[in-house]
Amino acid sequence: MPGDFAYKQALIVRLDLKMGRGKTAVQCAHAAVSASNEAHAAFPDWWKHWIQEGQAKIALKVPDLEAIMKLKREAATKGLPHYVVEDRGLTQVPPGTITCLGIGPAPSHLLDVLTGDLPLL
Amino acid sequence: MPGDFAYKQALIVRLDLKMGRGKTAVQCAHAAVSASNEAHAAFPDWWKHWIQEGQAKIALKVPDLEAIMKLKREAATKGLPHYVVEDRGLTQVPPGTITCLGIGPAPSHLLDVLTGDLPLL
Numbered sequence: 001m002p003g004d005f006a007y008k009q010a011l012i013v014r015l016d017l018k019m020g021r022g023k024t025a026v027q028c029a030h031a032a033v034s035a036s037n038e039a040h041a042a043f044p045d046w047w048k049h050w051i052q053e054g055q056a057k058i059a060l061k062v063p064d065l066e067a068i069m070k071l072k073r074e075a076a077t078k079g080l081p082h083y084v085v086e087d088r089g090l091t092q093v094p095p096g097t098i099t100c101l102g103i104g105p106a107p108s109h110l111l112d113v114l115t116g117d118l119p120l121l
Numbered sequence: 122m123p124g125d126f127a128y129k130q131a132l133i134v135r136l137d138l139k140m141g142r143g144k145t146a147v148q149c150a151h152a153a154v155s156a157s158n159e160a161h162a163a164f165p166d167w168w169k170h171w172i173q174e175g176q177a178k179i180a181l182k183v184p185d186l187e188a189i190m191k192l193k194r195e196a197a198t199k200g201l202p203h204y205v206v207e208d209r210g211l212t213q214v215p216p217g218t219i220t221c222l223g224i225g226p227a228p229s230h231l232l233d234v235l236t237g238d239l240p241l242l
Contacts, residue, residue: 030176
């Protein structure tokens with residue numbers, strides 16, 4: 001389980017948008033690449049350890065925009081690398097819709113404070 | 122649609138494993154990060170244009186392992202950056218199971234030759 005890794009990344013999806021399987025996967029992939037780039041720039045040691053450990057990731061869900069923005073603010077307050085995915089709105093959701101939040105890679109114990117109670121996607 | 126972008130990345134998932142929504146998202150995220158790292162190292166201009174263009178991604182599906190390995194060989198033959206995700210097998214699939222293939226970022230016209238006929242995930 002991701003909890004056994006020293007470093008991990010959380011991908012947090014809004015459930016209220018009712019995105020399909022492929023759309024959800026693409027939003028998570030976008031969050032993963034962009035949050036990983038943030039970490040690579042700001043916390044290169046975290047990024048390196050995470051890659052070496054096999055890039056542990058966990059997909060989680062929140063009910064709505066309010067929940068995702070609350071987590072985003074908490075990640076910013078804690079100084080954790082993160083990225084909010086704003087969709088182009090070409091399919092399934094209106095342009096500019098915030099679909100997904102990536103936090104980390106970061107040390108698991110720091111991430112768990114924010115995301116440890118969220119249900120799996 | 123991703124076809125309108127000059128650069129894109131394809132995330133190709135095995136359907137026969139019947140992975141759940143969260144597991145599928147995590148496998149695609151892994152493929153996206155690792156194939157993006159491959160491109161960053163080998164084709165930094167492709168990577169940069171892809172990021173600047175907004176990181177277009179498309180999630181596609183194939184029926185089984187044979188189909189995914191055929192595409193992997195084709196990507197290697199064409200010299201396109203790619204990454205095969207081998208799962209740790211902690212949940213849902215046995216350890217070492219190949220779940221997903223990421224190809225690109227690469228110029229869309231080069232990627233379409235390989236993946237243009239695959240159905241959306």
